[in-house]
Amino acid sequence: xxxxxxxxxxxxxxxxxxxxxxxxxxxxxxxxxxxxxxxxxxxxxxxxxxxxxxxxxxxxxxxxxxxxxxxxxxxxxxxxxxxxxxxxxxxxxxxxxxxxxxxxxxxxxxxxxxxxxxxxxxxxxxxxxxxxxxxxxxxxxxxxxxxxxxxxxxxxxxxxxxxxxxxxxxxxxxxxxxxxxxxxxxxxxxxxxxxxxxxxxxxxxxxxxxxxxx
Amino acid sequence: xxxxxxxxxxxxxxxxxxxxxxxxxxxxxxxxxxxxxxxxxxxxxxxxxxxxxxxxxxxxxxxxxxxxxxxxxxxxxxxxxxxxxxxxxxxxxxxxxxxxxxxxxxxxxxxxxxxxxxxxxxxxxxxxxxxxxxxxxxxxxxxxxxxxxxxxxxxxxxxxxxxxxxxxxxxxxxxxxxxxxxxxxxxxxxxxxxxxxxxxxxxxxxxxxxxxxxxxxxxxxxxxxxxxxxxxxxxxxxxxxxxxxxxxxxxxxxxxxxxxxxxxxxxxxxxxxxxxxxxxxxxxxxxxxxxxxxxxxxxxxx
Numbered sequence: 001x002x003x004x005x006x007x008x009x010x011x012x013x014x015x016x017x018x019x020x021x022x023x024x025x026x027x028x029x030x031x032x033x034x035x036x037x038x039x040x041x042x043x044x045x046x047x048x049x050x051x052x053x054x055x056x057x058x059x060x061x062x063x064x065x066x067x068x069x070x071x072x073x074x075x076x077x078x079x080x081x082x083x084x085x086x087x088x089x090x091x092x093x094x095x096x097x098x099x100x101x102x103x104x105x106x107x108x109x110x111x112x113x114x115x116x117x118x119x120x121x122x123x124x125x126x127x128x129x130x131x132x133x134x135x136x137x138x139x140x141x142x143x144x145x146x147x148x149x150x151x152x153x154x155x156x157x158x159x160x161x162x163x164x165x166x167x168x169x170x171x172x173x174x175x176x177x178x179x180x181x182x183x184x185x186x187x188x189x190x191x192x193x194x195x196x197x198x199x200x201x202x203x204x205x206x207x208x209x210x211x212x213x214x
Numbered sequence: 215x216x217x218x219x220x221x222x223x224x225x226x227x228x229x230x231x232x233x234x235x236x237x238x239x240x241x242x243x244x245x246x247x248x249x250x251x252x253x254x255x256x257x258x259x260x261x262x263x264x265x266x267x268x269x270x271x272x273x274x275x276x277x278x279x280x281x282x283x284x285x286x287x288x289x290x291x292x293x294x295x296x297x298x299x300x301x302x303x304x305x306x307x308x309x310x311x312x313x314x315x316x317x318x319x320x321x322x323x324x325x326x327x328x329x330x331x332x333x334x335x336x337x338x339x340x341x342x343x344x345x346x347x348x349x350x351x352x353x354x355x356x357x358x359x360x361x362x363x364x365x366x367x368x369x370x371x372x373x374x375x376x377x378x379x380x381x382x383x384x385x386x387x388x389x390x391x392x393x394x395x396x397x398x399x400x401x402x403x404x405x406x407x408x409x410x411x412x413x414x415x416x417x418x419x420x421x422x423x424x425x426x427x428x429x430x431x432x433x434x435x436x437x438x439x440x441x442x443x444x445x446x447x448x449x450x451x452x453x454x455x456x457x458x459x460x461x462x463x464x465x466x467x468x469x470x471x472x473x474x475x476x477x478x479x480x481x482x483x484x485x486x487x488x489x490x491x492x493x494x495x496x497x498x499x500x501x502x503x504x505x506x507x508x509x510x511x512x513x514x515x516x
Contacts, residue, residue, distance in 0.1 A: 002386070009387040009513065016505055020498060093501050100508045107512050122516045 003044045004120050008127045010037050011161065012103065015134040015154060019095040022084045024146050028073045031150050035065025038157055042164045045120035057175055061160075064183055069153065072190040077146055080197040090141040102133040124165035131158025143206045145196065149189045156182050218463075222297035222450075225471060230446035231255035231439065233478045240482025255442060262435035270428065273330050280327025281429060281436035287320035288443040295450045296371040298470035299463050307368035310358040313447075314351065317403070320440065321347055328425035339424030342493070346409065346421070349500035350402045356507035357392045357399070361455065363514050364388060374454025376466055391510035393455055398503035400448040400481070402496075404441065407485040409496050419493075449477040 014034040021027055039062035042054045077083070090098065106129035115125060135155025139148050163175070196208070235252035242249025251257070269277065293303040294313045302309075325343055328336040358373075364385055367373045402409045405422035414420055426437050453473035460466055491499060 005387055009391070009509075012509055012513075013506075016502070016509070020502060020505075093498055096498075096501050096505050100505050100512075103509060103512055107515060123513060126512075126516070 004041065005123060007037050007041055007044065008121060008123045008161075010034075011127055011131060011157070015131055016096060016099050018138060018150065018154065019099040019134060020092045022086075022088075022092060024077050024082060024084055024144065025074070027147065027150055028070050028077070031153050032066050032070040034154070034157055035069065036062050038160060038164075039065065041161065045124075045164055060176065060179055064179060065153070065157075068183070069186055072186060073146060073149065076149075076190045076193045079194050080146070082144060082146070086143070088142045088147075090137075095137070095141065098137060099130075099134060102137070103130045106130040106133065120165050124161065128158050128162035128165070131155070131161060134158075143204050145189070145193045149186060149193070152189075153182070153186065218300045219296075219303045221300045221467065222295060223292055223303050225297060226292045226295070226443060226446050226450070229471070229474075230442040231259060233445050233449065233474070234442060236475055236478045237482040237485070240479050241486050244483070244486035255438065259435050259439060262430075262438070263432055265431035267431040267433055270331060272332055273428075276323075276330040277327045277428070278433070280323045280330075281433040281440070283323040284320045285436040285440040285443075287316045287323075288440040288447070291316040291320075291447055292443055294370055295447050296374050296454065297450055298457075298467035299376060299459065300467060301371040305369045305371040310362070310368075310370050310373070311355075313370060314355055314358070317444070317447075318347075318351065320444070324425055324437070327429075331428045333428065335424050336427060338418075339421055342421045343425060346402055346496060346500060349497055349504065350399045353395050353500065353504040353507045354399050354403075356504060356511055357395050360388065360392050360507060360511040360514055363511065370454075374451065376454075376457050376459035376470075385514070388510045388514045389455055391506050391513070393452055395503045395507040395510065396448070396452050396455070397480075398499060398506075400445075400452065400477075401484065402500055402503075403448060404445045406481055408488050408491050408499065411490050414490075419490075445478070446474065449474045452477050 011034060014030050014037075017030050018027055021030070039058045042061075043058045046054055088095075103126070106126040109129060110125045113125065119125070132155055135151045135153070135158060138151030138154060142148060142151065160178075163178075232252065232255070234255045235250070238254070239249045239252060291313050294305070294309050294316075296302040296305075321343065325340040328340040361373050362368055365373050365375075367375075401407070405412055410421040410423075411419070412423065414423070422441075426434065429437055450470075453470050457466075457470055457473055460469065
C-alpha cells in the first residue's frame, strides 16, 4: 500500500516534469524512468496473490519501456539532430498549470465513478486518468514528433496503470498483446521520424501540413 | 499563554543571525576555504548599529519607514511560529494567514523604500522581487492549506506540533511534497542561490540586495536582522513538519533547534552544488513549487 502510493506519486511528478521540460533527452529519460517504476506496480499492487504471471509482466514492461524504447528514441533524436522542443503551442509554465488543473479534474472525476472495492490504492484511478490527460496534452501541444511519441507513451502508461489496478484478472495474453502493440507503434514511429527527417531535414510536425504533392 | 511560549521567540531573536554564519561556513567548506567567523553577522550588526545614517534629499519618510516596518513585521511573524513542542507566543485559528500577510507587509515596505530612492537599479530589483513573490505566495498558502487539511488544525502552533512516526507512514508522500515546495519557497523568499545570489555585486542580476543599496548604518542593520529572522521562520516551518515527537519537551526543543541548523546546512549545500538559474527560468521553478504544493493538496483529499 505504502510503496504503491509512493510509485503513484512518482508517476504524477514525472508527468509534471514532462509538461514543464523542453529538453528531449531529459524527457526520454523521464518517460523511461516512469516505465520502469510502473513495471513494479503490478507486483506491488497484487503482493498477496503474487504469481509468475505478474513477475513476467513486470520484467517485460521494465525491459521494453525502460531499455528498448529509450534506446529507439535516443537513436531517433540523434539521427534527427534535435535536442530540444522549440516554441510549443502551449508554453511550459502554462502546461504546468494545466497539469495541476487536469490532476484536480481527475480527482473530481474519480469521486463520481463507481469503483470495485478491492482497488490497490485510492490514488490509482485519479493518477491513471491524469496520465491519460497529460499524454493527450503532450500530443496536441508539442511540435516535435519525438515529444508526441512520448505523449503517446505516457497515455499508454495511464491506461496500463488503470488496468493494473482495476482488472487484476486480465489474462496474460491480453496484457502481453497490449505491450506488443505499443512496441510496434513506437518502432514504426521511430522509423517514421527517421524518414521524415531524411526527406525534409526537420521533424517539425507543424510544417508537414504545408507539404503539397507536386 | 504560558512561560514556555516565550522560548521559540527568544531562540529566534538570539540565534537567527547565526544561520547566515552556518551557511557561509558550509559554502566555504565546499570551496576549500576557511571562511568567515560563525559570528560574523553579529559583528556586522554591531558595526552597523554604531554608524550614523545618511539619507538622500530625494527620499521621503517611506525610505526611512521601510527598514523599521520590515523588522517589525518579521518580529511580529516570529511570535506566531512554534518550535519543538513549545507553542508560539500568539496563536489563534487562521494565524497562518496573518503569518503570510506579515511577510507580505515586510516585502511591500522594502519594495516601496526601494522605489522611493528613484534609482533605476532599485526599481528593477523591486520589480523582480514583486514578480517572484507573486509566484511564491500561492505556493506558501497552498502548502499551509494542505497542512491544515492533513492535521485538521487551523493554527500554526498546532499544525506544526511534532507528530508521531505513524503520521509519516500514513501521510508521507503528501508531507514530503509540502516540504519540497516549502524548501523552494524558502530559497526564493530568502534570496538564496537558485533564484538569487546573495554574494553577487552586479546590479543587473541582483534581486534582494539591489533593493537595499541605498540603506546604510542602523537601517541596514535592521534589514539584515529582518532577513535573518525571515530565514529562521521558514526553516522553522520545515523543521516543524519534518520532526517527529520524542515525548520529552526539552529533547524536542533541542532536536528542533538542531534541525534548524540542518536545514541551513542543506541550503549551503544547495548553494555550493547548484548554479544560479537564468532569470527567465526562475518563474518555471516557482510555478513548479506551487504545482508540488497543489499536488500535495489534491493527494491529501482522498
